[in-house]
Amino acid sequence: MSLLTEPFQPEPASHDERQIERQALLEALRRNLHLLGELAIRYDVETRPERPANMPSVHRSQAVVDLIGDEMSRLAQEQVRVLLLDRQHRVTGQRTIYQGNGYGALVRAAEIFRPAIAAAVPSIIVAHNHPSGNPEPSQADIELTRDLAQAGKLLAIELVDHIVIGSDGWTSLGAQGLIP
Numbered sequence: 001m002s003l004l005t006e007p008f009q010p011e012p013a014s015h016d017e018r019q020i021e022r023q024a025l026l027e028a029l030r031r032n033l034h035l036l037g038e039l040a041i042r043y044d045v046e047t048r049p050e051r052p053a054n055m056p057s058v059h060r061s062q063a064v065v066d067l068i069g070d071e072m073s074r075l076a077q078e079q080v081r082v083l084l085l086d087r088q089h090r091v092t093g094q095r096t097i098y099q100g101n102g103y104g105a106l107v108r109a110a111e112i113f114r115p116a117i118a119a120a121v122p123s124i125i126v127a128h129n130h131p132s133g134n135p136e137p138s139q140a141d142i143e144l145t146r147d148l149a150q151a152g153k154l155l156a157i158e159l160v161d162h163i164v165i166g167s168d169g170w171t172s173l174g175a176q177g178l179i180p
Helices: 015-042 061-073 109-119 139-155
Strands: 079-085 091-099 123-129 158-166 169-172
Touching (some): 061 079, 061 158, 061 169, 079 109, 091 109, 109 123, 109 139, 139 158
Parallel strands (some): 123 158
Antiparallel strands (some): 079 091, 079 123, 158 169
């Protein structure tokens, strides 16, 4: 019995072999893109959503509160929303990520960023309400904000702000310096 003393090294691929591999890879990508298109149709995913010309711009936290604060401050259950923003910080969409109970919400970063990835937007603002009326962020809110900022950097999607809305007012975690 003989032992191999040299590590296995494949022979360099010829130009023809590399060309065949490239063609196979391109064909696999085409099939997967077709599959993704079929899934988008099946699940009614908008691949090119219409965007009205008069989309509101949100360059300040107050603009977000003006847009959704009145409605969210009156909710009896905690709700987490994501505002999808284009490069000029115009709102291109709004998604409710979580509708919870009167005591809290457990939300994963993946759920927050999923609509932003699907819509191919460069920025988001997260807003949630406190049914208690107190807009002060909890420790969990602060930790979520830091996690979202970190995840956003990895995904190249900027977390512009995280706003907590209550019947007694609102708090911007971005204005408090909690978004690095």
